[in-house]
Amino acid sequence: MWAEKLTVYTFTGLVLAYLYFMVPLMVVTVLPAFDGLRSQWREAAASCGATRGQFWRHIGIPVLTPSLLGGAVLMFGTAFASHATAAVLVGGSVQLITIQIANALNGNVLAGQENLALAMSLNMVLVALLVMAVQIPLQRRSARWLG
């Protein structure tokens, strides 16, 4: 039975649960860009003989690309940094860096690992900085069409 195999206490379950707060995040980041798509562009494309598909392929998607990519990067950063959902849903069965840090701090696995926790935290900050470094230029680029 497939239902017997269906369990959320796994990597897949985690992805499914993370989607819960990823969807709103993506909507909030990307919606302004969709608002920025002007109906004049569609009309101009249509009067030049473009079909709906051609409009999206040559105008809509290229204009939206920076903000779509920016949203994707932001979601990656958020998923990477989140701890509560994973801690409650899968506990220790899926090894995430956030859970490792919490374990090291609580002395759950070995006592006296505070230094390890700090080192892993610094790694996380570096990844977050990288995310920011990619996301901020993308955000600027997408803001160009929203004026």
Place this chain on the structure above:
Amino acid sequence: MARMTSRGPVLGIAALYFLVPVAASLWFTIDSPDGIGFDVYSKGLGSEGLTTSLLRSVSIGLATVALGLLLMVPTTVAVALRLPKLRRIVEILCMMPLVVPPIALVAGVATVLSWQQDLATTPLYGTFQALIDRDFPLILVIVYTVMSLPFLYRSLDAGLRSVDLRTLVEAARSLGASRTQTLLQVVAPNLRQAVMGGAVLSLAMVLGEYSVASVLGFEPFAVWMVNVGDSEAQLSVAAAMLSLLLTWGLLLLLTALAGGRTRKTQSRRKTTS
């Protein structure tokens, strides 16, 4: 036309995805061996653990909002009126909590708190004791204030940008208002919605926060909810339903406030154009 037909199924799938787990949770709380019963809600929700932890969360949340506003309202107003050069720096500082994940932040906080043993003979020992008081952990208020800076900053910054504060202040001053009068009667009313928006978001964040509190070993509402799940699963899920309602309520309040703001700016735009 094509958009109309594809919209329905997409919305339907999204609704299923978001509503099925909520419905399943609701079913889990009312399903008992003797049929459907609301025992968990009638008995469990009055239980001592729930009320103390919820009250603890609410008081931590209100203290966080108060401290955050005390810090950010004067800062943003001062930056807008007097120190525009510092704007960039304040913005970067306030966005730092977005770069440092909460779990990394708490690793640093735990390290600082561990200094307590070395300070056992100094008066600072008492300060640390107050910070980690179980019923009202000040340390959580401080950490949550840092974590709420991005919300407060964004909201206040947007609020300040939507009005020409400098002109308003100059007008008030030239009409003979004192500095305090200007701040209280001109600046404050213009910022009210921004303040409320930031406060509601911060409050919602604090009420749902789990990582920091659980790693530091405190038991506000979210942590209690998870801990009680080990022994009373139904009560835990019922509490989750309650917190869902609470957060929804807060966010609805926020939307209502934001709606008021857009209406105002729209009508303003209409009058100017």
